[in-house]
Amino acid sequence: MGEKVLMKGNEAIAEAAIRAGCRYFFGYPITPQNEIPEYMARRLPQVGGVFLQAESEVAAINMVYGAAAAGGRVMTSSSGPGISLKQEGLSYMAGAELPCVVVNMVRAGPGLGGIQAAQSDYFQATKGGGHGDYRLVVYGPASIQEAVDLMAHAFDVADRYRTPVMLLGDGMLGQMMEPVEFPDYQVNIPVKDWITNGASGRPARVISSIFLKPEELDAHCWAMKRKYEEIAENETRVECLGLDDADFCLVAYGTTARICRSVMEKARESGLRVGLIRPISLWPFPTNTIREVASGNVKAFLTVEMSTGQMIEDVMLAVNGKKPVHFYGKTGGMVPAPRDILAKLRVVADDPEKGRMN
């Protein structure tokens, strides 16, 4: 590990990408992630890479497609509205099985919405924001250090499974500064025997997402399905805290999870035994972990999000009616205050059945 430095989340993520061997960045500006392209514009030329500000998000994601098809370690970043514009390209990349990393520093939506932190792009990220039968691997870091660590992992997963991977942050994670250390990461890009880098001396290769014969597309979709099952088997990440004796279980990811962690500690100080499940991979979702906890002694779940309730649907599927699931959310770019979550937790503890969402 190197020296601890104080860095903005956006800049730390950009530096982590470069250290992970990323040499190509194509993007288009939008608040609150502009420090990523700004940093890349300065740093990539220093390491022999290419930074290009495209004429639009649609152009940028298709440049990412091209670079990935040619074998480059490539990324783009944006926020809400810009990520919406990139969905067509993401669907094409998923279909063509092209690896890339996409950072979404989520701002409050829908539409132009606001520019403050939110978690309202959960559905878009995890349920296929683009068309077709595909999945997107999505990580939701809760600190700048975790974002840095996950960035290198994201590139590895993208290459290992030939699939786009998303880092789902939020405006606050991008804008804040925290101490961060950059791990000694060994760049180890697998041999890519499928890339279109000039067919001289070998048969031509084609990278495409078009399969006009139904049988061929059917076979392709089921092959991808098997790949997604393998990803779910190997790449699910979750952090569990205080579950051994918990009567109540908070479920939260990203920025909200770090707030819930302090709520958990405050609740325990006042005698309320609370645990926390923090999904780190949002797809694949840690369904089994939640299912097991629901089968145990926990009396109720409280899902907390910066949205009107999106991840809660995955929580309810995992809990499968075994225990009540409750919700607390803030939108518009506001971050939930620990005292408000604690107040909701007390209401749930008083009567776990009242106001359950499932």
Added chain:
Amino acid sequence: MKHEVIIAGFGGQGVMVAGELLAYAGMLEGKKVSWLPSYGPEMRGGTANCSVVVSDEEIASPVVTEPTVLVVMNRPSLDKFEGWLVPGGLLIINTSLVKREPSRDDINIVRIPCSEVADELGSAAVANMIVVGAVVSRTGIVKMESVVEGLKKVVPAHRHNLIPLNLKALEKGREIALGVAVCS
């Protein structure tokens, strides 16, 4: 121990750097720190602020809504944030620009004519360092040595010739806040 600080003023008064310096100093002491800038609609109109948390424990949220320390470098900042300060909290006012008296009587107040003091020191640009010196000396949020060390990290290398002037400003802020120096 947890200190939650809001530093607010006009863009160009160095409020962001002042906050960054406190965070850097805390990090050098092995404390948990966070720094969060205003970047939303509140920036329109020329005001800027940052929130800094320096804590012995993990920081749950870098958003500060109940500051223990508030620095206001201009009038709009006093109007907006005065009510947020916790009872018994520390308010530092730049009286060069803020002509209104605070309405709270349950807080500690340090008045510093930052512009005049900075001018006397030789540069209006060090007004922010004067308030950092005042915050550190009145709260013990970080050690002054850590601030001096942090200054070398926060000030870009090609500006290191300005560090002695910044040190003078930190010291002046400390003296004023502790009542060692009387400001004119």
